[in-house]
Amino acid sequence: MAAHNADRTSGQIAAAWQWFLDSFGLTGWDALRRSHVEAWMNDQLSRGLKAATVVRYHTHFCSVLHFVQEREIAQLHPQLFRIKPPSTPVTLPRHLNDAEYQQLLQTVLAETETAPAGLLHRTWFLTLAFTGIRLSELLDLRLS
Numbered sequence: 109m110a111a112h113n114a115d116r117t118s119g120q121i122a123a124a125w126q127w128f129l130d131s132f133g134l135t136g137w138d139a140l141r142r143s144h145v146e147a148w149m150n151d152q153l154s155r156g157l158k159a160a161t162v163v164r165y166h167t168h169f170c171s172v173l174h175f176v177q178e179r180e181i182a183q184l185h186p187q188l189f190r191i192k193p194p195s196t197p198v199t200l201p202r203h204l205n206d207a208e209y210q211q212l213l214q215t216v217l218a219e220t221e222t223a224p225a226g227l228l229h230r231t232w233f234l235t236l237a238f239t240g241i242r243l244s245e246l247l248d249l250r251l252s
Contacts, residue, residue: 117168124148124169137182145169145191159194166193213237 128134131151132144145166152162170189177184204212216233220226236246 120165120168121172124165127151137176137184140188141185142187142191145188149191149194153194159196163193163196166191209237 125134127148128140128144131147132139134140134144149162149166152165153159157165170191173184173188176182177189216230220230220233223229232246235241235249236243
């Protein structure tokens with residue numbers, strides 16, 4: 109899994125650098141400026157990528173910038189480390205509608221009917237479903 113993520117991250121960095129080369133003719137780290145990175149992030153957003161994805165790309169790219177700076181591979185412009193990633197919207201969790209809830213309830217009741225730990229699982233599900241407590245609060249409950 110880690111190797112797959114590393115391959116994907118290096119591919120993202122390579123794609124970003126290719127974009128810098130194509131868009132601005134940059135050929136080295138020394139020429140990279142804040143305006144270039146901001147333009148790249150805006151291009152990613154205009155192509156339809158979600159803000160959260162661009163934030164992740166920005167995080168990976170900043171990690172590479174820090175690596176380049178720490179290893180003294182190039183002298184980077186200080187403004188590169190002050191780039192704000194795009195803001196991501198705060199979304200509320202999606203709730204189940206009545207039909208989805210009924211289907212889930214029937215599945216839980218059927219699955220927990222014969223299982224050895226079924227009664228405990230059924231109790232957990234029904235407590236979460238009917239009280240609205242959070243999972244952490246459920247896990248903190250103690251029988252007395």
